[in-house]
Amino acid sequence: MAHDRRAPLNPLLAVLFAVGAVAVLFLAGLAAQRYGSKEPAAVAGPAATTKATKKAPTTPPPPGVGDPVRDGKFEFVVSRVDCSRTKVGLEHLEKTAKGKYCVVSLSVRNIADESQYFLGRWQKAFDAAGTEYGNDEIAGVYANHDTQTFLKKLSPGDRVEGKLVFDVPKATRLTSLELHDSLLSGGVKVTVAR
Template sequence: MLVAGVAIVVLFLAGVAMQATGSPEQTAATTAPASRKPVEPGVGDRVRDGKFEFVVSGVDCSRTTVGSELLKRTAKGRYCVVSLSVRNIGDRSRYFVGGAQKAFDARGISYGNEEIAGIYANRNTQTFLDKLEPGERAAGKLVFDVPRGVRLTRLELHDSLLSGGADVHLGKR
């Protein structure tokens, strides 16, 4: 009789424990999904640094020259021409500084914007040489001279030479 009483108590406690913890099927269904890696901004996305908002609309790394037939600049490797727009989201006039912009390859090597090639590439378009008033947007091209065989993976766009920068991931092109 004592054995029967102990067995009933054990079964009762087992039932309480199962209700408290739930069955394996219930536990699996209520487990939160694995956290996903945040989506990194890429081509076409808006990013901000300081008082500027940037949108990269395209990257063309197929060129060895920029400019016209009579007035052109030749790359040491190849040119990666980045088309982007910059909008002043601040409350006073600001200049976009092309020399503050950087590009990186998969090994983390940094490449600076080649401003003279940028002048050639921006012929007949609104460039970044003008002051941007609050709310005003300018579109143009940044030009990076990279060694042949190097693939750019990321741009770091800056409001100024001293700002933290905003990353734009280039992904597979």
């Protein structure tokens, strides 16, 4: 009869083997949690959406009254828009609007290295529907008692202040201006009603 020559299993070695197997399983579980599991991502609720919205970068508002804007050789700053008048000028030298006058007070500065004329006829105003209104140059002469205000050539660095006048229907509310340094320039928008 043959004898089984295998040595009996040492009880201490068996315990160490079992503890080692449990430790390996435990460490594998920790690694799966730490380095990402393949579970599907949770659906974001309203709170997550709100946080994402708050973190999204916001676009700055368009330039408005008081903001310097540039087109070509000129920098413009609209300081005021008054649409409450029906007449412009002095007591005996005045012009009456067909509707009402929107008088735009602004400054114009030549930021280029050569001289250029600023002409009111290139300036435009718009209402909320996108209707375009042209500058009333004759009313502008009455509103700018000094007729030289916008009729002189601006040298580099020169700044003038004056008024543009738009004759618009009485119910019209202007929302923006488009200011140009010349007839063919791209123009720059200024929001006048937010």
